[in-house]
Amino acid sequence: MTESWVNSAQRIGRDLHLDLTGPGSRRAVLIRALREAVRDGRLAPGTRLPPYRSLAADLGLARNTVADAYAELVAEGWLTARQGSGTHVAERTRPRRTSPPTAPAAPPTTPHGQAAAPPEQPEQPEQPRHNLRQGQPDPASFPRGAWLAAARRALTAAPTEAFGPGDPRGRAELRRALADYLARVRGVRTDPERIVVCSGVAHALRLLFGGQVLRGRLAVEGYGLPFHRALLERAGVRTDPLTVDEHGARTTELARLPRPRAVLLTPAHQFPTGAALGPERRAAAIDWARGSEGLILEDDYDGEFRHDRQPVGALQGLDPDRVVYLGSVSKSLSPAVRLGWLVLPERLVGPVLAAKGEREAWASVLDQLTLAELIESGAYDRHIRRMRLRYRRRRDQLVTALAERTPHLAPTGIAAGLHAVLRLPPGTEAAAYWAAAAQGIALDGLSTFRHPEATGTGPAGLVIGYATPSEHAYPAALAALCGVLRVTVPAPLRGPAAAPDGATRRQSSEHPR
């Protein structure tokens, strides 16, 4: 960051003082400074912020840097944006309370890569009428009975010491159950001693990057969870994006990046674009890790949910000494059960435990014992099979509804998982997103997931989660979605825009380049 930029930034907004020092990208620094100004009261609730174009000019920053910062802060609930009245400091500056996060679509990019105006944002209803957000399983399907039965067996049988201070590795019962389960279902090669239980994949990333375990730059996929990016940014980790295409992340680019220490991948089902990482790409990732003492972090967030294709085993199985495998029950059971795990190369077990602490300070031991029993009894497998059928049926309903009502738009990334990507003609993402919001449909714009430093122009699109609505609400959600798409993204006069022919629709694995 240049000194002149810092100085000019401090003058903005009627002498508002912004602290623009500290680590991170300009976008990250700006976000942090604005957040702090809101928190301190220097930017009072209701205050109107300068238009992002003016702020960008004042700061000598690219417009999309400022637009992104505004969008991020709206997503976090610090700012609000209202139709026709610009961006304001939120009346209550705290994260929103309702369950679904309400990140707006990032501003669509023009063909020249400049950010267009951030979409004007109507007030989203606190509870969307139709929840098609990605990222969570059907909450109505949580196996309450099976969980309670497992809890009863587990807590009745537990030894007394289970109710004392816990081992930071996690309960041995759970680590044994996971070692067997992950080997059987995901091809993970491990023993219980190399598993560390945690509260979820975000906690796993904090353990790896928040302490002394991993340092240096991290390669990431050009598309991914903004939440993970924000977490890594806060931990001071610089991320460099890999291009994502129809075979997943281009791991061949690892050799060209500025000495990444590790790479974070979603090999089973690239998030959110949907490809399985191709065999050559897998080999390239392993070769890179072996050749450069690098580490692969495998986020297997929905690896159990495949639909049409053969299961794709975990990358970890190729080289357990170079891959950290991360998983959780947040997609398979519920994010309400705060349990996840790291499967580690042996040399990393000590450092991760040192970062976690001397005792189990995080993951409920009662839930750990219950999950172990749920897995050992077979009830966990039964639940996964039941949910796989249900999600596949929902996926099929989505494909059928789109084929009937908007045949010019074909979903991709649908061979696995709990969501689909619907690519749209350039420039239509924001319109489709806000028209959906106006109809009470919550979903995400594809550009929300794009790494800010990804090269080239990202395609327009929507990410449609099909796991969240209840069974009876799902058909109405699909009908509402198709209605919005027919109006905002009408069929072109000459042929379909996204899918060249119907045959690719079901098995399509097309992805943005």
Place this chain on the structure above:
Amino acid sequence: MTESWVNSAQRIGRDLHLDLTGPGSRRAVLIRALREAVRDGRLAPGTRLPPYRSLAADLGLARNTVADAYAELVAEGWLTARQGSGTHVAERTRPRRTSPPTAPAAPPTTPHGQAAAPPEQPEQPEQPRHNLRQGQPDPASFPRGAWLAAARRALTAAPTEAFGPGDPRGRAELRRALADYLARVRGVRTDPERIVVCSGVAHALRLLFGGQVLRGRLAVEGYGLPFHRALLERAGVRTDPLTVDEHGARTTELARLPRPRAVLLTPAHQFPTGAALGPERRAAAIDWARGSEGLILEDDYDGEFRHDRQPVGALQGLDPDRVVYLGSVSKSLSPAVRLGWLVLPERLVGPVLAAKGEREAWASVLDQLTLAELIESGAYDRHIRRMRLRYRRRRDQLVTALAERTPHLAPTGIAAGLHAVLRLPPGTEAAAYWAAAAQGIALDGLSTFRHPEATGTGPAGLVIGYATPSEHAYPAALAALCGVLRVTVPAPLRGPAAAPDGATRRQSSEHPR
């Protein structure tokens, strides 16, 4: 830290490179540097470290700084110390796996405040025969039946959205139950909107100091949990100790400290010395907070367990706008249930939630629902009452055993809680500690809890937890303890050393000055 100190430190240990830069006290910096050298393999497993006197001379540091650093790293499992063979890098450099932490007593101090030699440390058995460590409730008393019954009612009645992504404040059911319970039992004044659920008090401290909520120096009690000090040190928080005496922490000293932003207190039962914070001290703390925009952090770790005295209400009730009240179920139920809470002044709710994240990423929602039901149904109160009787009986057994077998030693801090402090004649702490360890008795030396920067000479003593042993094992543990004390701390020829007369024994509130 002076430049010359850094330079000399880098030359030690046969050109071992230690990175002695970074924030914190010299002790903290040295601990961090040694930890890193072990982690990186620069200090290989089994390597013998230079005697602490030599290292202190090499570094130009006080001997007790280096001795403390060694003791801390032994406690954390990085180093080991064996009878007659000095201090070595542990063979497996990871935190120990057994439940009880095994921190050794800190070196006793001589009358001139110099550290004596750190006690030579025999191998502690992995599972002590007699566990008299403070800090945990009786694991055999966990109310499995009541918990399971509450879980069944709570999970059966829970709305579907409970199984979706959670509110970072925690479940409303639990916050409502806690607001009522804490008002009734602890005199806390709050509404559910100012409660944030977390994984325990350590998590609460991380939320307050790890993000953007609190910065600057923190006043702490001159005696406290080394675990909390280490956590704060890692978060870059500089702590300044207040003197602790028979009325708790001398909060009148707050005005003399270098502008503390906040003070961390244990008003109900000073940890571990045992006083209730006196009324004038309470008033002084509140006055300081009001006059200097300071904040009081009230760690009410065992406030429910009083024995002889009237309940002492939470300090928070005096000024809910200046006190952050911290609590958990780790003493009342079990540390296996990873649930705690912050009761916050309204202005801090937003920042704490921002630090916690957009969703509930930590505390099990299933356990939150269950705890809410346990409290609402009255089962939680019944459990507390049962345990209070049980702990009081154990406390009485301890007092009786000591009065019979070692009448020259009287426990203090026994009017409440799950532990007692046994003051010893100067210079006898290490001998008593290690003699106990040799008999398979796990307990803590009083000096372990002393802040490294506390002024003056700390008294010798032992901290005896009476909650952990099972009912049938407790009498044998007491007999073993008394046997050790009779040998290592024999009665003086002229009158008792610690308690001047028998009358003070039961109600004693004497504390180190």
